[in-house]
Amino acid sequence: MADRWMTDRAPSKRWPHYTRANAGEVLSVSASPLSQQFCWENGILLGWRDGYVRGGNYTLDEFTDGEPEVCGFFAGYFYINLANVRMQAVRSPLLTVEQLDLAFFGDHPEVPPYEAHPLDERPEMAEGVLAHLGWVMTNTSIPEVDAEKVMTIALRQARPDLATLSDAGLLTRARMFQPLLRKLFDSHTPPSSDSAIAPGILGAVCAALGEPETAMKLIAGIGDVDSAEPSYRMWDLSRSVNASSEVSKEFNAGVAGLLGRLQASSNADAKKFVADFAQFIVEFGSRGPNEWEISADTWETKPEYALVVIDRIRLQSDAESPKIRNARKAEERKALTADIRAKVKPLGEELAGQLEGALIASSQMAIRERTKTNIIRALHEVRMAFRELGRRRAAEGTLKDPHHVFALLDSELDQFLFEGASMKDTLATRHAQWQELQLLEPPFFIKNGIVPPLSEYKKKGQSNAAKAVVGEVVQGVPGCTGQYVGRARVILDPTEPGDLEPGDVLIAPNTDPAWTPLFMSCGAVVVNVGAAISHAIIVSRELGLPCVVSATDATVRIPDGALIEVNGDTGAVTILEIPA
Secondary structure, X not given: OOOOOOOXXXXXXXXXXXXXXXXXXXXXXXXXXXHHHHHHHHHHHHHHHHHHHHHOOOOHHHOOOOOOOOEEEEOOEEXXXXXXXXXXXXXXXXXXXXXHHHHHHOOOOOOOOOOOOOOOOOHHHHHHHHHHHHHHOOOOOOHHHHHHHHHHHHHHHOOOOHHHOOHHHHHHHHHOOHHHHHHHHHHHHHHHHHOOHHHHHHHHHHHHOOOHHHHHHHHOOOOOOHHHHHHHHHHHHXXXXXXXXXHHHHHHOOOOOHHHHHHHOOOHHHHHHHHHHHHHHHHHOOOOOOOOOOOOOOOOOOOHHHHHHHHHHOOOOHHHOHHHHHHHHHHHHHHHHHHHHHHHHHHOHHHHHHHHHHHHHOHHHHHHHHHHHHHHHHHHHHHHHHHHHHHHXXXXXXXXXXXXXXXXXXXXXXXXXXXXXXXXXXXXXXXXXXXXXXXXXXXXXXXXXXXOOHHHOEEOOOOOOOOOOOOOEEEOEEEEOOEEEEEEEEOOOOOOOOOOOOOEEEEEOOOOOOOHHHHOOEEEXXXXXXXXXXHHHHHHHHHOOOEEEOOOOHHHHOOOOOEEEEEOOOOEEEEEEOOO
């Protein structure tokens, strides 16, 4: 393989710093050629740029036409353009670069320093930026986003029988989602950016009070988080399993073949579970590990991914209901908010106003999760169209494997419809090369536009970090408050939860919504990467779980089965006992 992957783009000279922070929880794998070009470059990235411009921090002429510098793909791995993102702080009167970096990276030691560029300061944009900030700090909903939720749900419900469409019809259907992906990401970009406002301002306010650790507590249990909704539904399904001896018996027999056994059963409880699970798949089947990558399986394409999680959740006691946990956190937040308001009042109206505005702005986190969920529904419809195309072309012998369809470039799709057989070997080779990229560990930062050649990438799992010993602290960044002592369970794949038992501490490399249901079986969560606006933190706050993120190499350093203490207030994870 060459030292550059075929779909990689040259880094921006204007904005030369990139990061995997937050990007890693969106696309943890190397993107397939079709996913990168069809969905991202010709849909999502255009909407990303549109949203930036609409949010008031950028002008259209700052971006290269056709290749907006909002992100990068190197070795197929997705990176957010850090230098570009920082403009939101540079051009904001209420947010500093330091506060934005903290929201993105915690205290990561390798964050490249901000270096001013002559084009960074845009005083003529100040009025628009202030107007947008004023809106964010006075509004808690976006009706357009709610309407897009209704619309994307309807698209799934109205999906035609894909097997009845022609090959050209499948491609036409997939292409109709490209402008929708652009529009949905346009809706996503402002609240995604605005999610950093509340943590940044609350951090400054609480620091002024001498209570910096309080900031994260003020945005716990905010509620209405769409990415947590499947978890609540899985919880309900797990309760129905526990309420039926027949369904429990089938779960006890193992997840392999479980759905088939339940579908074949004449038992009324089994029939009801099958019906309820089918409805769950209709509503949430778009979710799954690496759901932003259209070649990846989801709960619809591989239902056992969802069933294995339900199997873990059913072991949890009723007292650990996520609704109970969330209500508890919400009450704690309410009481703490009243206390902080009282302490801030004597310090002046300006600081008090910033506090109130930041509390309102915290709703942007829930809006951000809603917009992401809307996008995932649309991406899933693209996935299903191309899966059907790959299935039938493999069946007729013009593809060696159905998944090889994802090795296509967007520009090759029309040729593939008419000359697919001639591309068979090329696509097989390209797919094999793409799979080799999955073995590589992408650098966390790309600095100064210097992208290492593929030959210099480390292999995944080759960390030199040593196992922590008793008494040692693995330091991370506080995510959700609280302290918890429990057994560490190192899990690298949410579809293989292994021996995860109720009350265990989940140790994960990164998380996306496919991980979220596993949170309900846990007493606490520790993640290798992440910061104030990462998915793991938002969901941990929703479920009321102590959480630590940016605990570098936690999955390597923390021994599986070790008794550990997780301090969600300080970010410290202490090794108390290691099994013999």
